[in-house]
Amino acid sequence: MNALSDLKFDANGLIPAVVQDGEEGRVLMVGYMNREAVERTIATGRVTYWSRSRQKYWVKGESSGNIQKLIGLYVDCDQDCLLVVAEQVGPACHEGYRSCFFRKISAESDTLDLSEERLKDPTEMYSAAAP
Amino acid sequence: MNALSDLKFDANGLIPAVVQDGEEGRVLMVGYMNREAVERTIATGRVTYWSRSRQKYWVKGESSGNIQKLIGLYVDCDQDCLLVVAEQVGPACHEGYRSCFFRKISAESDTLDLSEERLKDPTEMYSAAAP
Numbered sequence: 001m002n003a004l005s006d007l008k009f010d011a012n013g014l015i016p017a018v019v020q021d022g023e024e025g026r027v028l029m030v031g032y033m034n035r036e037a038v039e040r041t042i043a044t045g046r047v048t049y050w051s052r053s054r055q056k057y058w059v060k061g062e063s064s065g066n067i068q069k070l071i072g073l074y075v076d077c078d079q080d081c082l083l084v085v086a087e088q089v090g091p092a093c094h095e096g097y098r099s100c101f102f103r104k105i106s107a108e109s110d111t112l113d114l115s116e117e118r119l120k121d122p123t124e125m126y127s128a129a130a131p
Numbered sequence: 132m133n134a135l136s137d138l139k140f141d142a143n144g145l146i147p148a149v150v151q152d153g154e155e156g157r158v159l160m161v162g163y164m165n166r167e168a169v170e171r172t173i174a175t176g177r178v179t180y181w182s183r184s185r186q187k188y189w190v191k192g193e194s195s196g197n198i199q200k201l202i203g204l205y206v207d208c209d210q211d212c213l214l215v216v217a218e219q220v221g222p223a224c225h226e227g228y229r230s231c232f233f234r235k236i237s238a239e240s241d242t243l244d245l246s247e248e249r250l251k252d253p254t255e256m257y258s259a260a261a262p
Contacts, residue, residue: 002242016147018158027151027214030149042238073238074236077225083232104203105173107173
């Protein structure tokens with residue numbers, strides 16, 4: 001795709017993708033995509049990453065059901081970062097929180113404070129895949 | 132700081148920081164911080180990055196006046212990404228747009244479409260520093 005040819009992928013062929021909830025506007029997570037993951041996301045409407053830990057394509061929600069439906073895809077001025085606006089089903093975070101950014105850094109106490117309630121028990125989210 | 136000791140910086144000692152407008156909720160930009168930039172951001176209340184291109188600390192807005200005042204700092208589940216909620220003065224983008232994500236990828240036409248109006252002429256933003 002022409003619009004993608006100027007994207008700047010890093011030395012590992014990846015570009016960070018910030019995901020924002022299309023309804024509530026919350027920042028949900030940051031994932032990484034290679035060029036094919038970007039193309040798959042556009043073609044399928046399901047947000048798809050390259051998993052750095054598993055070294056494979058990762059259709060968000062494929063095991064948990066907590067899929068992300070693509071609403072809009074934006075590129076930043078330097079073309080080295082993407083913004084994915086998506087409809088998030090259930091929690092975005094594998095720990096069961098709506099957003100992966102569920103902890104706030106408290107400057108006063110040097111601690112991490114929970115900033116939201118857990119939506120789901122992670123063991124239930126992945127029960128089908130659990131041993 | 133204890134809350135920062137578990138942050139996972141990459142091989143270059145950097146962690147990506149997504150910046151969200153504390154008022155409008157828009158995602159404004161993604162910058163990179165090293166540990167000291169995180170500490171400076173917390174200590175001063177002015178969002179401060181490590182500029183990868185200039186290899187120096189970069190207090191956002193130091194030349195343009197378009198500063199970012201820290202409202203809240205969040206860490207993700209993997210502790211390898213930060214979310215900065217900030218009050219953004221003027222445009223966040225050096226090209227004069229409120230957000231660096233001012234272009235939408237159009238899947239239909241394989242093009243980048245402007246998704247917002249420019250707030251300021253970039254030549255005016257940096258006029259004091261211009262040659």
